[in-house]
Amino acid sequence: MEHGGWRQALLELAVILAVLTIPLHAIVLRRQPPHFDPAPKRAPRSAGVTLGAAGRTPIFWALAVAFSIANFSTTAVTLHLIPYMVAHGWSAVTMAAAIGWIGAMQIPGRLLFVAVSGRFGALGVTMAVFLAQAVGLALVALAPSLPGGFFLMIVVLGAANGMGTLARATTLAEVFGPAHYASIGGAVALGANGARAAGPLGASLLYLALGGYGPVFWTLAGALVVVGVVVALAAREVRTPAAAPGA
Numbered sequence: 001m002e003h004g005g006w007r008q009a010l011l012e013l014a015v016i017l018a019v020l021t022i023p024l025h026a027i028v029l030r031r032q033p034p035h036f037d038p039a040p041k042r043a044p045r046s047a048g049v050t051l052g053a054a055g056r057t058p059i060f061w062a063l064a065v066a067f068s069i070a071n072f073s074t075t076a077v078t079l080h081l082i083p084y085m086v087a088h089g090w091s092a093v094t095m096a097a098a099i100g101w102i103g104a105m106q107i108p109g110r111l112l113f114v115a116v117s118g119r120f121g122a123l124g125v126t127m128a129v130f131l132a133q134a135v136g137l138a139l140v141a142l143a144p145s146l147p148g149g150f151f152l153m154i155v156v157l158g159a160a161n162g163m164g165t166l167a168r169a170t171t172l173a174e175v176f177g178p179a180h181y182a183s184i185g186g187a188v189a190l191g192a193n194g195a196r197a198a199g200p201l202g203a204s205l206l207y208l209a210l211g212g213y214g215p216v217f218w219t220l221a222g223a224l225v226v227v228g229v230v231v232a233l234a235a236r237e238v239r240t241p242a243a244a245p246g247a
Contacts, residue, residue, distance in 0.1 A: 001092065048177025054184050059175055062234035063126075064188045066227035067168050068195035070133055073220040074161050075199030076206075077140060078102075084213040088144035098154055105158025106165065113163040113170075122170035123235055129167050130228035132160035137221035141214050168192065175238055 001009040054060045082095040117125045136157030143150045169185065176184050206216045 048179030076203035106162025109159030109162030
């Protein structure tokens with residue numbers, strides 16, 4: 001970007017992405033095996049609630065809103081962290097590297113989620129993930145003035161974001177059962193992915209309304225704390241899905 005500007009940087013990244021991924025997919029991905037029979041086979045009905053039944057529960061709406069706010073916050077930080085820290089004296093190159101390390105820290109976060117959720121349950125860990133993301137955003141707000149806060153922010157925010165990726169799928173299956181997971185997960189994804197797309201522009205509007213990046217990050221951190229508490233309250237009414245097909 002420093003050498004040729006951001007437009008040239010995007011074009012170069014597009015070429016790199018195409019060269020590395022298109023041939024890899026074309027060569028490695030297997031075609032349909034000749035012995036594969038696409039005819040559907042009757043499978044035993046598994047436990048779970050329908051989308052309509054799930055939509056009548058507080059935990060469904062609590063999780064839907066929480067994941068939307070979490071996705072909004074994640075993309076807002078990814079885009080706006082660079083101008084925020086550059087304004088406080090950090091270089092754009094350093095901040096680009098920081099964004100990369102936030103992404104890298106998602107890997108240990110996902111490994112941690114798998115290990116911990118297997119013992120304590122996905123729903124309980126998901127509530128903790130929302131609070132961890134709130135802590136990460138608070139560290140973003142404090143990073144310019146908090147010694148060591150910048151590196152702690154990378155670890156906490158990256159790990160929490162990585163755990164959040166698995167939290168949505170695992171929690172919905174745990175709470176509502178596997179029978180209608182696709183429709184329930186798709187309904188939640190509508191809001192969550194829409195919020196992800198709106199994050200960059202939405203954060204810009206918050207910046208204009210609140211007068212700075214600090215208030216934006218504190219607001220998002222507070223919102224994550226609120227939704228984490230709401231999910232915890234709604235989770236008190238959760239019951240294991242009944243085994244009946246129409247439950």
